[in-house]
Amino acid sequence: MSGSLLLQSLILGILLGGLYALLAAGLTLYFGVMRVVMIAHSAFLILAAYLAWYFNRETGIDPLLSLLVTVPLFFVAGVAMQRLLLSRLRPATLTMMSVLLTFAIALTIEGLLGYVFTGTQRRIQLDYSGSSFEVAGANIAVVKLIAFGLAALSLLGLYLLMKKTRFGQALRATIQHPEAARLLGISTDRIAGYGFGIGLATAAVGGTALALDSTIYPSLHWHWIGPLMAIIVIGGLGSIPGAAIAAMLLGVTQSLLQVPMGTTWAQTVFYIALFATLMVRPQGFFGGRLAQRF
Amino acid sequence: MRSASKAPDGTTGTSGTTFDRVLLGGKVLLLLAGLALVLAFPGLAPDAFILSVGVTIASYAALAVGWNFVGGFTGYISLGHAAYSGLGGYATALLIIDGGLNPWLALGVGALGVAVVAVPIGVASLRVRGASFVIVSIAMVLILLLVSQSWADVTGGSSGLRVPRPFSDDVLRPEQHERFFYLHVALVAVALLVWWAIDRSRFGIGLKAIREDEDKAQSLGVPTFKYKLVVFVISAFFTALAGGMYALWFGYLDPIFQFSILIGSYMVLMSLLGGIRSLFGPVVGAVIVGYSLEYFKNQYGDSQFHLVALGLMLGLVVLFMPDGVLPAIGQLVNRFRPTATSIREESAADLLARTTKTEPRQAEEVSR
Numbered sequence: 001m002s003g004s005l006l007l008q009s010l011i012l013g014i015l016l017g018g019l020y021a022l023l024a025a026g027l028t029l030y031f032g033v034m035r036v037v038m039i040a041h042s043a044f045l046i047l048a049a050y051l052a053w054y055f056n057r058e059t060g061i062d063p064l065l066s067l068l069v070t071v072p073l074f075f076v077a078g079v080a081m082q083r084l085l086l087s088r089l090r091p092a093t094l095t096m097m098s099v100l101l102t103f104a105i106a107l108t109i110e111g112l113l114g115y116v117f118t119g120t121q122r123r124i125q126l127d128y129s130g131s132s133f134e135v136a137g138a139n140i141a142v143v144k145l146i147a148f149g150l151a152a153l154s155l156l157g158l159y160l161l162m163k164k165t166r167f168g169q170a171l172r173a174t175i176q177h178p179e180a181a182r183l184l185g186i187s188t189d190r191i192a193g194y195g196f197g198i199g200l201a202t203a204a205v206g207g208t209a210l211a212l213d214s215t216i217y218p219s220l221h222w223h224w225i226g227p228l229m230a231i232i233v234i235g236g237l238g239s240i241p242g243a244a245i246a247a248m249l250l251g252v253t254q255s256l257l258q259v260p261m262g263t264t265w266a267q268t269v270f271y272i273a274l275f276a277t278l279m280v281r282p283q284g285f286f287g288g289r290l291a292q293r294f
Numbered sequence: 295m296r297s298a299s300k301a302p303d304g305t306t307g308t309s310g311t312t313f314d315r316v317l318l319g320g321k322v323l324l325l326l327a328g329l330a331l332v333l334a335f336p337g338l339a340p341d342a343f344i345l346s347v348g349v350t351i352a353s354y355a356a357l358a359v360g361w362n363f364v365g366g367f368t369g370y371i372s373l374g375h376a377a378y379s380g381l382g383g384y385a386t387a388l389l390i391i392d393g394g395l396n397p398w399l400a401l402g403v404g405a406l407g408v409a410v411v412a413v414p415i416g417v418a419s420l421r422v423r424g425a426s427f428v429i430v431s432i433a434m435v436l437i438l439l440l441v442s443q444s445w446a447d448v449t450g451g452s453s454g455l456r457v458p459r460p461f462s463d464d465v466l467r468p469e470q471h472e473r474f475f476y477l478h479v480a481l482v483a484v485a486l487l488v489w490w491a492i493d494r495s496r497f498g499i500g501l502k503a504i505r506e507d508e509d510k511a512q513s514l515g516v517p518t519f520k521y522k523l524v525v526f527v528i529s530a531f532f533t534a535l536a537g538g539m540y541a542l543w544f545g546y547l548d549p550i551f552q553f554s555i556l557i558g559s560y561m562v563l564m565s566l567l568g569g570i571r572s573l574f575g576p577v578v579g580a581v582i583v584g585y586s587l588e589y590f591k592n593q594y595g596d597s598q599f600h601l602v603a604l605g606l607m608l609g610l611v612v613l614f615m616p617d618g619v620l621p622a623i624g625q626l627v628n629r630f631r632p633t634a635t636s637i638r639e640e641s642a643a644d645l646l647a648r649t650t651k652t653e654p655r656q657a658e659e660v661s662r
Contacts, residue, residue, distance in 0.1 A: 108605030114598025
């Protein structure tokens with residue numbers, strides 16, 4: 001492997017890792033506020049990508065502007081989903097049943113996408129789609145950089161929201177100890193709903209970023225959910241920094257392995273890492289008390 | 295769990311009343327009628343297509359019963375059991391094609407092989423509970439899909455694998471369907487028998503203790519990990535048998551359909567809908583879900599609408615009927631139980647006399 005090829009893979013890996021990190025952060029948020037594993041996260045990701053593509057096709061405006069619609073829409077959908085569906089499940093079997101319920105939502109979204117837009121592969125054509133620039137011999141596509149920028153900005157926003165605002169404080173309190181948070185006067189149900197909405201909003205951002213540089217089709221979400229699930233288990237369920245670090249590491253590893261092994265086999269790195277983690281440290285590498293029981 | 299306080303079969307110890315005898319008679323009659331209907335089905339089916347739908351449903355039932363060894367006893371919901379049915383199918387096919395084995399021998403050896411493979415998978419995945427277990431089970435299917443698509447020299451890759459038919463060519467298609475229908479039914483019967491035997495054993499009680507509260511079960515001395523692993527391997531074995539049987543019948547394997555999360559979710563939906571705690575739950579669920587799936591596929595053809603139907607069905611079951619149809623019917627029947635009143639049959643004095651009599655003896659046993 002030549003030096004410039006290595007550098008190129010490394011940069012592509014970091015760019016991909018950023019997107020993984022944003023999406024895994026959303027998944028971690030759901031798990032934190034409600035102990036829910038949200039299989040439908042990547043289905044919403046593909047839904048957002050389709051909405052961006054549809055927006056671009058119908059209006060001809062840059063798909064990035066579709067974020068103005070999809071982010072609030074997904075936030076509301078997330079709050080509604082938590083309040084109307086997930087909070088109805090019995091607490092004793094919540095984790096298991098939420099997996100099945102969100103799985104059912106994922107199937108429904110996939111089916112509806114296939115029904116409305118057909119199974120044809122779609123791709124957004126932009127005037128800057130093909131443009132790229134060179135850094136020390138490595139070729140970087142502009143769209144990939146924009147996607148990474150979106151992901152990084154959203155992650156930064158999420159970090160500031162969690163650390164600097166009163167709402168973020170309440171959200172973290174709810175994640176750490178719901179009963180104690182309730183005693184302090186935090187309305188944990190409402191906070192959990194908003195947490196869910198924010199998680200789903202990350203899927204809207206991720207989906208738009210995804211639509212910029214890849215071909216989309218309804219069943220694509222299965223290719224995303226496996227790696228994302230592996231990332232949050234390796235990082236430790238419930239830990240956002242853990243998820244972000246695991247996402248970066250695995251994204252880079254996948255990208256580096258793609259050159260000698262090809263794309264299909266490189267994907268197995270997620271699953272190998274998942275099984276290795278389970279054998280060595282079942283609660284994940286950065287997971288604390290939360291991850292122990294799940 | 296609401297039903298945890300009751301005995302596993304739902305009876306509350308008031309056996310011997312007329313109501314219970316009538317209920318038992320009704321159950322036996324219902325069972326015999328169901329069995330007769332199943333056995334007569336190939337003769338009643340008007341054409342080969344309906345017969346093939348019957349075989350598909352029987353195959354679903356075999357898969358669901360295989361799944362229910364893990365799901366029903368331990369409460370570990372695996373969304374990835376398609377891994378074992380797919381492996382069973384491929385093992386059977388490859389043993390016939392490359393190993394030159396007799397098809398039926400290949401089916402058995404293949405399933406045993408899958409059971410052996412399931413040991414390390416079980417050791418890894420049973421270390422975690424709940425959500426992580428589900429994630430790992432999904433990951434298993436995705437890995438196998440990647441491998442079976444990429445490793446084209448062995449599995450035929452995306453172009454699929456043709457499985458030789460076990461019966462000679464002069465056996466016509468309807469005749470083939472009929473034979474495979476009975477073979478699938480026999481497989482379901484054997485699996486149910488094993489489930490029933492485990493349900494009544496000490497092993498089964500330990501497994502159900504894990505389902506209700508794993509930590510308490512462990513502290514009471516149930517070897518939880520060993521029990522979980524054994525039942526996991528049994529489940530993989532029966533699921534692999536069902537997958538191999540399907541491969542022999544269908545005669546063609548494609549990675550996308552064999553290692554599909556959809557197949558795994560069918561098993562979960564069928565078992566949940568029927569009731570994972572009941573012996574016949576998965577079978578009832580397989581009949582309902584299998585029939586609806588075939589109906590939707592027939593109605594909406596190639597469009598993706600059958601996914602929506604499946605998704606909505608699963609969602610409704612999870613939200614409104616997580617215990618399944620059979621327990622719901624059981625509760626309905628129990629309402630008509632004449633003794634089911636809130637007034638106790640024994641007086642408080644009787645109760646007091648009984649408890650004071652037994653308590654010292656228990657204390658004695660503990661001190662000894």
